[in-house]
Amino acid sequence: MTAIKESSTRNFNKGVALTSCPVTFVMEKIGGYWKPIIIFHLMSGPKRYSELKRVIPQITEKMLIQHLKQLQNDDLVHRDAQAVIPPVVTYSLTKSGEDLFQVLDSMVDWAIKNGSV
Amino acid sequence: MTAIKESSTRNFNKGVALTSCPVTFVMEKIGGYWKPIIIFHLMSGPKRYSELKRVIPQITEKMLIQHLKQLQNDDLVHRDAQAVIPPVVTYSLTKSGEDLFQVLDSMVDWAIKNGSV
DNA sequence: ATGGTTACATACTTTGGGGTAAGTACTTGT
DNA sequence: ACAAGTACTTACCCCAAAGTATGTAACCAT
Numbered sequence: 564m565t566a567i568k569e570s571s572t573r574n575f576n577k578g579v580a581l582t583s584c585p586v587t588f589v590m591e592k593i594g595g596y597w598k599p600i601i602i603f604h605l606m607s608g609p610k611r612y613s614e615l616k617r618v619i620p621q622i623t624e625k626m627l628i629q630h631l632k633q634l635q636n637d638d639l640v641h642r643d644a645q646a647v648i649p650p651v652v653t654y655s656l657t658k659s660g661e662d663l664f665q666v667l668d669s670m671v672d673w674a675i676k677n678g679s680v
Numbered sequence: 681m682t683a684i685k686e687s688s689t690r691n692f693n694k695g696v697a698l699t700s701c702p703v704t705f706v707m708e709k710i711g712g713y714w715k716p717i718i719i720f721h722l723m724s725g726p727k728r729y730s731e732l733k734r735v736i737p738q739i740t741e742k743m744l745i746q747h748l749k750q751l752q753n754d755d756l757v758h759r760d761a762q763a764v765i766p767p768v769v770t771y772s773l774t775k776s777g778e779d780l781f782q783v784l785d786s787m788v789d790w791a792i793k794n795g796s797v
Numbered sequence: 798a799t800g801g802t803t804a805c806a807t808a809c810t811t812t813g814g815g816g817t818a819a820g821t822a823c824t825t826g827t
Numbered sequence: 828a829c830a831a832g833t834a835c836t837t838a839c840c841c842c843a844a845a846g847t848a849t850g851t852a853a854c855c856a857t
Contacts, residue, residue: 585791586716586784594711595844599703612804623846628805648854649803659794667703669786674702677776712814729834740816745835765824766833 592637593663597622597630599670602656602663605640609655639663709754710780714739714747716787719773719780722757726772756780 593599597619604610604618616627631654634640639660645651656663710716714736721727721735733744748771751757756777762768773780 584717584720585788586720587713588791589787590711590713590716594707596704596707597845599707600701603701603703613802616804624805625807625847626845629845644804648852649801650805650853652804662790662793666783666786666790669783670706671702673779673783674705676779714815730832733834741835742817742837743815746815761834765822767823767835769834 589666592639593666595630597626598634599667601627601630601634602639602660603667605654605656605660606664606667609643609653612652612654615654634660706783709756710783712747714743715751716784718744718747718751719756719777720784722771722773722777723781723784726760726770729769729771732771751777 593602600619600622601615604615610618612627612631615631616622616624619627631640631642635642637659638657641655641657641660643653643655645653710719717736717739718732721732727735729744729748732748733739733741736744748757748759752759754776755774758772758774758777760770760772762770
């Protein structure tokens with residue numbers, strides 16, 4: 564008789580919370596370890612894949628390409644590939660991506676005020 | 681002979697990235713599904729445990745208390761317990777917690793601009 | 798022909814965040 | 828006597844995110 568809770572928490576989340584809560588919406592886009600770091604580095608201008616790897620040495624290539632793809636799907640990052648050999652692929656922020664500056668900036672402000680070191 | 685990479689990505693993260701990147705620092709504090717939602721609801725004033733549960737029906741009690749504890753450890757939320765029966769425990773934002781308003785606000789701005797609905 | 802460079806892809810494993818379900822202590826209401 | 832409310836605690840499970848390791852295609856320089 565132990566019926567499943569009429570509204571599964573997990574299902575409810577996926578369906579409602581993610582689209583109705585703007586903060587969660589943002590977290591879905593730039594949450595996680597690496598995305599904000601990648602975005603931050605793209606704020607200073609377009610970068611090649613290998614450049615990103617160099618300025619974020621700790622990221623694995625799998626994580627880098629995976630997040631770059633997700634950021635493309637979310638229309639935060641634009642990919643530009645030149646058909647030359649060796650390949651030249653440049654990533655840059657879209658307008659939406661650039662607009663995240665305000666968000667990241669307020670985070671930095673808060674972090675500085677509240678002793679991130 | 682497959683020696684472990686001299687500098688484990690994971691170890692490096694925990695040690696360096698988290699403390700040196702302000703954005704990641706903030707994500708560590710308010711990342712995840714529930715924390716921003718809890719903080720948001722405390723923005724409108726102190727709330728009892730049961731009140732929070734009521735306004736966030738989808739959260740499980742385990743998640744609620746767990747995140748409230750983490751928020752206390754991070755000094756974002758203050759817990760006030762009255763020694764009466766039945767227990768009355770009130771949660772409120774600390775100064776640091778209130779300062780997050782700027783961060784959440786900029787997130788909401790961005791979400792609205794970029795089609796969260 | 799061998800190694801280097803670039804931008805990936807992919808199989809496999811581990812970690813931990815989050816969820817489920819149940820129990821606790823103490824008192825009030827009926 | 829027993830359910831109900833309050834603020835938790837605990838044991839267990841699942842899955843997705845993250846990490847490890849290796850492979851690939853195309854060309855160039857030596």
